[in-house]
Amino acid sequence: MITRRTFLQSSAAAAAFAAGAGSARADNAPGVTDTEIKIGQTMPYSGPASAYGVIGRTDAAYFKMINEQGGVNGRKINLISLDDAYSPPKTVEQVRRLVEEEKVAFLFNTLGTPPNTAIRPYCNENKVPQLFVATGAAKWNDPTHFPWTIGYQPSYQTESHIYAKHILATKPDAKIAVLYQNDDFGKDYLIGLKDGLGADHAGMIVKEASYETSEPTVDSQVVTLQGSGADVLLIVATPKFAAQAIRKSYDLGWNAVRYITNVSVSVATILKPAGLEKSKGLITGYYGKDPTDKRWADDAGLKQWKAFTDKYMSPTEFIDANAVYGFGAAATMIQVLKQCGADLSRESIMKQAANLKDLELPMLLPGMKINTSPTNFAPIRQMQLATFNGANWELFGELLTG
Amino acid sequence: MTDSDGALGALVAIAVGVFALAFPFVASGYHAYQGQQVLIFAIALLGLNLLTGFNGQISLGHGAFFAIGGYGAAILITKFGLPYWAAIPLASVVCFIAGFLFGFPALRFGGLYLALATFALAVATPQILIYKGFDAYTGGAMGLQLTKPHAPFGLPFSADQWLYLFCLVSAAALYWAASNLVRGRIGRALIAIRDQPIAAETMGVNAALYKTTCFGVSALYAGVAGGLSAIVVGFVSPESFGLPLSLAFLVGIVVGGLGSLGGALFGALFIEFVPNIADQLTVSFGESAKALPGAIYGVLLILVMAAMPMGAAGAARAAARALASSRGAKVEKDGGGNVAASYRGKGETP
């Protein structure tokens, strides 16, 4: 039965719906005018992954700096960054808004493996560049099937390949235990480790233990791993859990060779809380400078980073490895735009994104260069192994390419 | 209830219906996608409201049934080659069974404990979905990718329009089914069980059967919504079905109005658009405030609850009552002959 009640409800619903709808405008040069380039992005500003929202804020601050310096070839950068709460259905919605309503030129640094996986078909069907996605999954280097999607950082599998090779070279009879986060990030490292060891050495892994991000600590898992008798431990964990694992493995008196993934190498925010003494001997694959590591105190690149955060952000971001990441990605983006010159069509942007040659950035390790080509969609592929000596990270060996 | 009310209401319902039907043809693909999301949420909220609003069983874990529907449909489509219009109903039958089975232990513990047990279910869902034993079917951490269906029989609709209409027809059919359910004997039994369980049993209502079946039906609705979501988004992964989803459903039925089927639409609009609004509002607080959409959303939740503690349906009812009582007062002023009307004006019952 229809009543006054449903009338009021229906009108409220209709009004709310109408408020949400807008009108579509046609535009020939997507996102580019004489004075501005519009870029789109989704970031998890709310929800469980909101720690990574700082990447988006750093991107925005970097572009602000560029705009104050006059922009790129006379055009200002207008970054539209929307919250997707790390939920793929919401990512699809926001990306469709960016492409169909805001008519951005391209997407930049969208964060997360599931969100990016969800929008990749759409971007490739509609020929919208999906540039420098902020995730380390291996799948973004696939120009044959997805010519409009390009990754950025060294993939998780590349990194664990390097660890596997190092273990085989230095400790061929090792017994390996792995602590990993139970999601695509953790599982990717595990796959890479197994691949790197190869089928005949697969037996080297004696125990795997996973954890959920909803758990308070991983102490129990570390105890389990020690109980397996392993003498090599790979810690695939985000900062908080990495610090717990480092501390617990030391407190247990476990004398294992410990490898740690490069999302958790910051001296100030992970090793210090874990205990500098307890972190001695950790090995990692390094590709970016840790701003809290004293060895870079006089480094020119670090001084640039400090000047940037002093003016455009705050001391909280200065020590945040995620912010450093955004700093580098944004700089890479600007380089692409500069290379485009006057042709800012989507094809041209994609072409230049696949045409970076020996680009060096202030916060990458000295000697590291970014390279892309039509068959190589992995901009950063180099890493160097480093070990922690109780005060800072010491690089050793050479630059390895994954 | 006067004739003019009935005619007015029917007119509005028709207007809304026409608007809903015409919408995908005048709006962009992006808005059609949002419309699909609203309809999908509305279906899930209808189901949850049947369980929580009409039958009084609090579930904080309906994201789990949504996930079963979504993954179920995705697996049937990608691994078994079923067409989507068969996969979704099949997956929702699985959900019905799952919900019905969950309803049995739920009979034993009530209220708060059920809420916490379903809360635990919502938290455990991503872990179950990513379990490596199921990898062959679920795609593990990588999830499953689906291709979007196109309009059949060469109908002149775009994929977005076709999917929207598909969701619209599903939502309308499910709404019709639910409203028949609550208006009839079953609905009265459910409400009786909610309000006076012991009296209901004495009257011969088999509470156990009704409660478990209600759980099953509400899970079925969530499953249909999940299946539709899988084909609309074109992707399922464990991250799509975490705790925030279950909490959003709860928010949706409370904001829409418990025990009101029409409120499901309002609740769906709320949980679809208000997070976007919160995100937009952060811009007005400065750049560093980009970190704040969660806080703004929380504040909006509290404000909305303060303004409408009984949900939108409750607010609409209150507004209707206010209109009716002002009419009652008018009758009193006109001559005071109608004693009942004079009581109504004061808000009391004679």
Add this chain to the structure above:
Amino acid sequence: MGEFLHQLASGLALGGVYAIMALALVMIYQATQLINFAQGEMAMFSTYFAWKLMDQGKPYWFAFFATVVASFIGGVLIERLIVRPFANAPVLASVIVFIGLAFVFNSLAGWLYGYSVTSFDSPFTGRPWFGSGYMSAHEAGAVLVSLCVLAMVYAFFRFTPLGLAMRAAAQNPVSSRLVGIRVGWMLAIGWGLAAAIGSVAGMMAAPIVYLDPNMMFGVLLYAFAGAVLGGIDNPFGAAFGGFAVGVLGNLIGAYVVGDEVKLSVALAIIIAVLVWRPSGLFGRRLVARV
């Protein structure tokens, strides 16, 4: 054997933290029949308050007690300003308000303090005199603190006039008003106490789990599990439940099913226990006269 003792020890230490949080939940539940979903985030926010004080150079115990007092006041204010207006609204409306509060606290903490992992000092240093090697000094201290808090809460409700008044107000508000108890203020004090207890939980947890805005979500989850297991209307039951969940969680993950399905198995166990004892192991079975 050593491994088993380690699992047991770390389970007990965390279990102590869960037990304190469960007590805070019980406190609000007994007063209002509501579960405060924002308890964890409030505790986290209090812990950041303490951290800020220590960052400015204040000694630990000063920061500790200042935080407990500030949390008490905060809890009272929240009850008066935000929870009170919904006293006559449906139960679920209050639940939505709590969810909103949780979002607000979590997001605010992230905005104010960033998401970097921070270490938090512990007042217990050196080697513990028992269980050394299995438990750090802080973990042993945390267990002791949990037991102290439990004892104090019990003593408060059992032996003090205020505690008696609060129990009366919760069980029978109408009659309590008749004998002159200010029921409204009893509720506010209940919230204040719960917030204070929560802040203790946060400050005991932080040295173990490290301080960051998402620190308390997992703790709250397991505290819920503990409260459900032990019985939400019984402080001893809930505290026991907290310890049990901590220990059992570790043991199940390590020896029975592996960590990949630990959560799901925990869920199954909770449901099984509830089917057997619907009010939790030690909860009161309410029998109503028809």
